[in-house]
Amino acid sequence: MLVSTLHVYIRLVVPAHARESPLPGLLMPPKVKFQDGEKVLCYHGPLIYEAKCMKTQSGKEKDVEKGTKFLIHYNGWKKSWDEWVSEDRVLKYTDTNLQKQKELKQQHRNEVKEKRGKRKLETKGPKREGEGLPRRKRGRFGVVIGALHSRIEMRVNIPEGLKQCLLLDWEFVTKQKQVVKLPSAMPVDRILAKYVERNNENEKKSIIQEATLGIRDYFNVLLGTRLLFESERPQFDELLAKHHDTSTQMSSIYGAEHLLRLFVQLGSSLSYTVVDEDSATMLLSHLHNFLQFMQENISELFKKEYTNVSTST
Incomplete structure (x- = not known):
């Protein structure tokens, strides 16, 4: 998980909504997709990180929203980063999903480079330094x-x-x-x-x-x-x-x-x-x-x- 100190105060993750069971009337309990202790991949923001499924809770348990929740520990990060996430944020640890992780990481890097490039282009042009800018008190x-x-x-x-x-x-x-x-x-x-x-x-x-x-x-x-x-x-x-x-x-x-x-x-x-x-x-x-x-x-x-x-x- 690439987290700098520049972003330790300003980073906000919006949790995904839990999925409701499409067949609520079934008598058999739904099969849990991920087991306790299983090595998984998990979305955090726009990227995917290696993690471990520590615990599972179903929507029928006390104080738990509808849908199955998984307690995720991100590999290499302190326990304070552990969080309960919905099933749609967790992926099986497979070659296909690892490839998806790499692609998202590369896409994110490209987007950062593109933004930096736009910033540099904005500074170019025939105008002299400060020309056309609103007047500001020089500090x-x-x-x-x-x-x-x-x-x-x-x-x-x-x-x-x-x-x-x-x-x-x-x-x-x-x-x-x-x-x-x-x-x-x-x-x-x-x-x-x-x-x-x-x-x-x-x-x-x-x-x-x-x-x-x-x-x-x-x-x-x-x-x-x-x-x-x-x-x-x-x-x-x-x-x-x-x-x-x-x-x-x-x-x-x-x-x-x-x-x-x-x-x-x-x-x-x-x-x-x-x-x-x-x-x-x-x-x-x-x-x-x-x-x-x-x-x-x-x-x-x-x-x-x-x-x-x-x-x-």
């Missing part, structure tokens, strides 16, 4: 926020330790149905201030300060539209209503968990900005230095303080 490092133009692909590399934080955050919110307790004891503003303080003796201190201000600006702009799970929106809306007539920024309320999610989104967001190569290189350098700072202070920044939705604020 830090030459970035024009909001301009629908792309020249340079920006890739933000997340350190391994922080990837684990992202995964735990995803599990708390999506699996355990909890949200981060707010306001955070270590909000984004304080984290950025500590980073600047650590670099007080750095000869590039002024540039580092500019970088952290840019991170804060992006965080406050993208939080409500790109950094929240659906279950976190009521908490966010409540905070907005509470502080709507003040100058309070969300960066003074939210903490490291949501700040880290920003870096998952930054690469794609910055790819749609007008930025020269030198500025892009410098910006990425500062972003990676800041991520390294977060990794070095994981125990202090990530307290794993989550709560039920009703008591989140």
